[in-house]
Amino acid sequence: MRLKTRRDAPVWLIALLPILSIGVAFIIGAFFIIWAGESPITAYIALIKGSLGSTFAITESLARATPLIFTGLAAAVAFRAKFWNIGAEGQLYCGAMAATLVGTGVIDLPAPIMIPMLFIAGALGGCLILLVPVVLKTHMKVDEVVTTLLLNFVILLFVNMLLEGPWKDPMAMGWPQAARIIDNGVLPTIVAKSRLHFGIIIALVMSVVMWAILRFTVWGYEIRAVGYNQQASTFFGISINKSVLMVALFSGGLAGMAGVSEVAGLKGYLTLTLSPGFGYTGIAVAMLAQLHPIGVIVSAIFLASIYVGADAMSRTVNIPNYIADILVAISLLSVLVGAMLTRFRIVWGK
């Protein structure tokens, strides 16, 4: 068995790939559901009902998709330049910390000023922490996969320390959580009596902005060029270090905004349970979207629906909601295998 390089993969194949992968994931997932002793059909119906079956379910799915769009974009833009930022989780918490720092009473301004300020603060928080791995990479060639990943744990422990110590809200009846974001800083909900908040609008706008930057600007060209071929980029006069720095600022900033959106939109305060791994799931979102900023919206909503649906399913049918992780993992693996198949063709025999 050998692999042969294809000429250009047909467009329909590239477009079909995520859909096929998801299909494969559901088929393989069915075996696990049978293993757990249930009918996959009832389980999947429960899953779909739970994620899309009612206004409440849809708003829940979209609310869950909001941080995933931010972290998905963070991963997509970084991976385009082959800058492997695995630290969106930590950057998300940094954004949340920045929002808490600014938004819990130090300053009180009208909402139209306060909210953008929170997002800017959060983006800066995400950027600043990512500067450490960037400088280590550009100046000392330290691998960013290791530094960004390990920094996540440092940041989580730091947040833990703050919440158990100086930032602990005395009004929270002993729970380790920070003070609430002041009213002017809270993101308004867009559907009454739901948790779907204004953050999703900002996430959608950021997707379009990133898409436009990648597609129409010199920055986008440089990001893609550096990702494809560093030698030629250097020959064209593109500074690799500058491009990596730029990409890191985008990526860290977007991840930081995810933290703001969660703190100021969903939870209202900083806790250690703010993110159940949105930073890591963002990587799956980006890969499933094949690093396309608009695709990130679709894949974030899809993955969020699976998670939300699986929660609902575990309540109605007797299956643990870990099935969601299995489905997401398999669809991600299928996309990776499929992406390889669009570039290569398998030839059997010698």
Added chain:
Amino acid sequence: MKKLQFSKICKNFGSVVANDNISLSLGEGEILSVLGENGAGKTTLMNILFGHYISDKGFIEVEGQRLTPGSTRASLDAGIGMVHQHFTLADNLTVLENIILGTEPLIRLWSQKKQAYKKLKTLSKRFGLLINPDAKVADLTVGEKQRVEIIKALYRDASILILDEPTAVLTPQETKQLFKVLKEMVNAGLSIMFISHKLHEILEISDRIVVLRDGKLVGEVATENASKESLAEMMVGRKVTRPSYEKLKIGKAVLELNNVCLNASERSTALSDINLKIHEKEIVGLAGVAGNGQAGLASILQGLASPSSGEFKLFGKNLVKYDPCYLTESGVARIPEDRTNEGIIGEMELWENFLGEELRSKAKSGFIIDKKQAVSNAEKLIQEYDIRCEGPFASTRLLSGGNIQKLILARSLSNNPRFIIANKPARGLDEGAISFVQQQIIDAKTQGAGVLLISEDLDEIFELSDRIAVIFEGKLQGPFDSNTVNINQVGLMMSGEVKAESLHEA
């Protein structure tokens, strides 16, 4: 009896016919040259002989015995030895260790170095292949490494030796020496297949010549009946006229290097005290064996590195910024050594690759890419330079080497540059593309540009250059007026000999 016989070999790769019904034979004590352009099917044929590919049809016989297809072991056992263009030696082992590598059984307590040593000594004496068995391969020169490759094949009792472009890395003197060795081997009864596209070498060394074109065997001649012109015509399929150069009245200096030095790096050997002046309307050829500092000099001239000391004057002014975009804007055309990895980004579309160094200067307010303009510019250049492609939106990695080089030429030469740094612009291209590239460079010179042409191909250098400089271990000799030096003298300088002062130009 025929030593080696290919019978009706066919091999297709998808819709591409690599070998089409090729039959040829090699006699005992014969040197057979296989001539053909890139993509003519030479390499495929050798890969079939060596068991890397299996032919779709046809078979190979060695001394009347059918060769098992698809087995490298069978080919080795049949006495076929191959010397690849790119050496397959382990740098950190000695010559002796490299030679016995792979010949010993897997499980044995001690290796038979002593016997091997003896055998090696006899072989090297017999054929005049002088080599120190205990030397580390990393310390050898290119010519010596090639000798090790040849001995390696002989050590395995090869009676048929295949040499794939063996002279590509050698100086003319080393080539002479290699040819002497080959003659000795043939006299001792070995048979040799010599693969090359350098016509004068083929005429010098072989007894018989076969020519491949587009996968077919298009000609077979005894060497005494062949000429350079007839071979070239057979190889290309039509009459070839290489552009000829004409000396022009030179103008102002476009480039001046004074005592330029560069520290050694991964990319290049150190440069010491380079002095070079290039004028409008002249081509200066830079000859040298690869790895003697050409890469370093090119990277300075292309704005990719700044010299550690010395002066770099461009168009009469000191260069203030070592930056590719700045150089391009100032009127420098840059043709990179590695066209597929450095000159283009294969995954991007053609029109994007036409932007290259001018990405920022051509963008609206330096930020928004003017796609409309870029695409129409790409369309214009595709027409003008006859780039074979599916249009400006095709992905660039699908282009052939010649068309990639056309793209790079179109990008850099369409701005009427005043100085051109061309690093091995014709290497690896086929005849048609070579004459196109060379003609473009000559035209640019006629229009007033000064050119530095870096090349390992001395024929090319002599065909195009007004003056010739030689680089050896980071030091420059010359440039000399090309009428005052001959190929032999340049060859000697390439291996470090200092040329007599009397011919030194002021």
